[in-house]
Amino acid sequence: MGxxxxxxxxxxxxxxxxxxxxxxxxxxxLLSFVSPYPPNDSYVVPPDLPPSWSNLMxxxxxxxxxxxxxxxxxxxxxxFGITVAVISRILALVIGLVAGYSGGLVDRALMSINDTFxxxxxxxxxxxxxxxxxxxxxxxxxxxxxxxxxxxxxxxLIRSVALSLRTREFTETGIFSGMxxxxxxxxxxxxxxxxxVFSTTMNxxxxxxxxxxxxxxxxxxxxNTPTVGVLIYWANQHTALVAGxxxxxxxxxxxxxxxxxxxxxxxxxxxxxxxxxxxLGRSEG
Amino acid sequence: xNAPVLEVSGLRAYYRTSAFGIRREVRAVDxxxxxxxxxxxxxxxxxxxxxxxxxxxxxxxxxxxxxEVLAGSVVFNFRDRRIDMHGASREELRDIRxxxxxxxxxxxxxxxxPVRRVRHAFVDFAFxxxxxxxxxxxxxxxxxxxxxxxEPDVLDAYPHQLSGGMRQRVTIALATVCRPEFIIADxxxxxxxxxxxxxxxxxxxxxxxxxxxxxxxxxxxxAVHANLTDRLGIMYGGRLVEEGRTADVFRRPRxxxxxxxxxxxxxxxxxxxxxGLTGAPPNLADPPAGCRFHPRCPLxxxxxxxxxxxxxxxxxxxxxxxxxxxRVSPP
Numbered sequence: 001m002g003x004x005x006x007x008x009x010x011x012x013x014x015x016x017x018x019x020x021x022x023x024x025x026x027x028x029x030l031l032s033f034v035s036p037y038p039p040n041d042s043y044v045v046p047p048d049l050p051p052s053w054s055n056l057m058x059x060x061x062x063x064x065x066x067x068x069x070x071x072x073x074x075x076x077x078x079x080f081g082i083t084v085a086v087i088s089r090i091l092a093l094v095i096g097l098v099a100g101y102s103g104g105l106v107d108r109a110l111m112s113i114n115d116t117f118x119x120x121x122x123x124x125x126x127x128x129x130x131x132x133x134x135x136x137x138x139x140x141x142x143x144x145x146x147x148x149x150x151x152x153x154x155x156x157l158i159r160s161v162a163l164s165l166r167t168r169e170f171t172e173t174g175i176f177s178g179m180x181x182x183x184x185x186x187x188x189x190x191x192x193x194x195x196x197v198f199s200t201t202m203n204x205x206x207x208x209x210x211x212x213x214x215x216x217x218x219x220x221x222x223x224n225t226p227t228v229g230v231l232i233y234w235a236n237q238h239t240a241l242v243a244g245x246x247x248x249x250x251x252x253x254x255x256x257x258x259x260x261x262x263x264x265x266x267x268x269x270x271x272x273x274x275x276x277x278x279x280l281g282r283s284e285g
Numbered sequence: 286x287n288a289p290v291l292e293v294s295g296l297r298a299y300y301r302t303s304a305f306g307i308r309r310e311v312r313a314v315d316x317x318x319x320x321x322x323x324x325x326x327x328x329x330x331x332x333x334x335x336x337x338x339x340x341x342x343x344x345x346x347x348x349x350x351x352x353e354v355l356a357g358s359v360v361f362n363f364r365d366r367r368i369d370m371h372g373a374s375r376e377e378l379r380d381i382r383x384x385x386x387x388x389x390x391x392x393x394x395x396x397x398x399p400v401r402r403v404r405h406a407f408v409d410f411a412f413x414x415x416x417x418x419x420x421x422x423x424x425x426x427x428x429x430x431x432x433x434x435x436e437p438d439v440l441d442a443y444p445h446q447l448s449g450g451m452r453q454r455v456t457i458a459l460a461t462v463c464r465p466e467f468i469i470a471d472x473x474x475x476x477x478x479x480x481x482x483x484x485x486x487x488x489x490x491x492x493x494x495x496x497x498x499x500x501x502x503x504x505x506x507x508a509v510h511a512n513l514t515d516r517l518g519i520m521y522g523g524r525l526v527e528e529g530r531t532a533d534v535f536r537r538p539r540x541x542x543x544x545x546x547x548x549x550x551x552x553x554x555x556x557x558x559x560x561g562l563t564g565a566p567p568n569l570a571d572p573p574a575g576c577r578f579h580p581r582c583p584l585x586x587x588x589x590x591x592x593x594x595x596x597x598x599x600x601x602x603x604x605x606x607x608x609x610x611x612r613v614s615p616p
Binding site: 168169170172173174175176177178179183187188191192 | 382388390392409
């Protein structure tokens, strides 16, 4: 695993760029632990100061230092993405592997649920969810909801691989030797689908962060927990652009774009790594 | 004389599918009887799609829908117990598999999971059947590999790092590590070149002699049968058409199909061009009436078109299903 990582860094420029970008973003998020100001306090610095050496990213109209506020925001946003990805990956793996391996009625039942989730329009559902929950809406609840909506595509993908694995000789030999279904899935099939899952995980984090930002900007989430989207929401509430406080919008957007690009590059390079033909072409050329 | 290790009687296994209101029934194995004695290598020959693999899958009870067993029984008489493969509980089956009965699957080079090291294949498939600690088990595996002239280092390799012949040997080692009493080998030498094939055959033979196991060996390669097997069964169109000691079958085939199979082997000094059989193997979803070989048989007469010939004993231990077995010309 370590060697693959080093090889990828050396040979795959996209991967290297992705790793560098994400490391920077992560480092920035880690700075929140040494922040001099708690995230929800306001008027701790003079409001509306442009970026300067004492306030690197300027200050907001609510008297917060944008640099330190943003470290909290990106930390929450990243955590949100990772939480959604982990929960939805578990769902997708279990459902995809079981459906592909079992086939028949189990497969059809699971896949009809799966297809239902694929065709459901997510945005109206999430907005509706906000209006139902209103004051109970929290960061964790939204993550759980997104995870429950975000597994379907990958479950289908994993199922398609599992379908072919089921007919391979090592599966048949496993069944013959008396391995239980759980052991076959975990020990024989899971290692096969993990690289695919890794690649789709990046996409899934991107997707959930994008959704979270969208919902937050519109105010359909818990607006008291600072995330990148919530930051932009407050900037809009204070008509930052009209007032000329451009940095309040610019830095959150910049940061979220860097995160996106980093994750996207990782996903693309992993895709390439999974396909042995393009991998060989790269390491030889 | 002891009871035979394996008794198959009246076995009938069909693939039954039903889609869009159309029912299809492929009669892959029809009324097969056979007995295999302890310590014997039994060869099963026949062209592609004649039901060889289906027969041994049914024998090993490794069947999955749409394959169904309609009639007949498969009974193994192991040293200390008798087991009816299709009447036994799952626990009983799990208990005998690998330990007493092992199965080298077709395309067995792919038995090793490409994303896991070879060691894991041994642990996954055989570990629980041996009932020892992990370290002891791995020592056992290493000793077994050494006995088969394989480097124990292969355990740490990924399957793609081994050559085809190596993988095949590892698979055979995997199937024999628990010292089974009965080994089912489905085309273990197909897709190997003759040099590697020879090594693999020698290995199977050595294992068999060491363990005293019985073996069913399936291949369409008659030359391999001539070299390896003690007795030989010929299948055609889902039926066993001839069975006898390998030497007898080669010396004096009693079924025209067998005669053709043997005649197709190249021989030193024989310059005459080989003649193939006309026609194609029967469609098992709609087999011809009577003898299934009659559309391609040079000896076919009226009775062959009407009735299916029964398996009859023509000489000691030599059976064939043909009305004209006395007219079959020896090669």
